[in-house]
Amino acid sequence: MAYRQTPAVEARLQDNRSRILQAARTLVSEGGWMEAQVASVAAAAGIATGTVYRYFPSKAELFAEVLSAVSQREVDVLTEIADSDGTAIARLHSAVATFVRRAMRNSRLAYALIAEPCDKEIDEARLTYRAAISEVVRSIIADGQSAEEMRSDVQPDIAASVIVGGFMEGLIGPLSPLNRQQHHETEIYQREVAMLADQIARLACTSVAIPPPTV
Template sequence: MRDEPVRQRLLSEATRLFAEQGFESTSVQEIVVAAGVTKGAMYHYFDSKDDLLHEIYARVLRMQMDRLTQIADGPGTVAERLFRAAADVVATTTENLDDSKIFFRSMHLLAPQTQKTVRAERRRYHERFRDLVAEGQREGVFRDDIPADIVVDYFFGSVHHLGTWYRADGPLTGAQVGEHFAELLLASLRPG
């Protein structure tokens, strides 16, 4: 661990401690001791414990946004691209489950401005995902009697609750769960 860059060590230890103890119950002192750095070093990289929590989630969301953009702009029919995008967000969420669980459990504790920033970041992801649904609706590939926004809210309601039931040692891998979620999404969008 000591070979990891300081910023990464701080994020790793904060993630571990927040997962074990909760955001509120973890002090900055515990984080810096676990990471083997000083408070000054922590404040060089992060303005506050809020900033650490935001970055834990933001790094996953940035990665997911990059992947979604590649999928949405990539080859294939709109149905194929939506399937890949839906399966991917589930798989990457399960691969980063501690980060997601910590965030959704603790988001309400963030400062109001940070909450606003996070909501805007997540909304950009959801809007890009919605654009795929809307594209399929315009092309007649997907049913259009349900607004695309409702479809996306329904789907992500399930994704955001993966942390309450998914277990890495369970009968299905994250990728398998992702394929099932994607198939359910596409089945709900098929006309007729």
């Protein structure tokens, strides 16, 4: 007769896994991929280092899952905006501005997810979710073209790739650990983030907006 895990054992195993992922995410938020070592994750989760490897065969696999979990949440948020009411331009502005604001709430983690050098497995996961974000933006542009709200002389997939690449590139400087001007709780910082989000979103919308008629 095959051994079957009891509900209590299954719950404990799942709890260990969740604690490992949460500890890894916290460490990446504080110091990026290079600072987050498996031994540090184990200590933060309150388990032995060997236990981490029971759930994740390698450091790269562990952190690729951390990236996937965080990135999927961002895709879900943008998808909700894309599926909401309003004009395509308004939804595109909201999607880009929301991404920027959310990134700047945890700038160290966002930098790791977007631009920090990392292992191949982590980078592959990063590209997967970048493509998913591009698909959300593409769907908004396609809606805008169908409704004749956006210019029809650009391909939605190309426009989406350019827009996503643009707003992520525009974020790298503000997100960089080298930027020492980050004081997340101050009103000045919040205003700067709001202006940054609006400016990047406006530029994204301008690239696909129907140009005004020439006189």
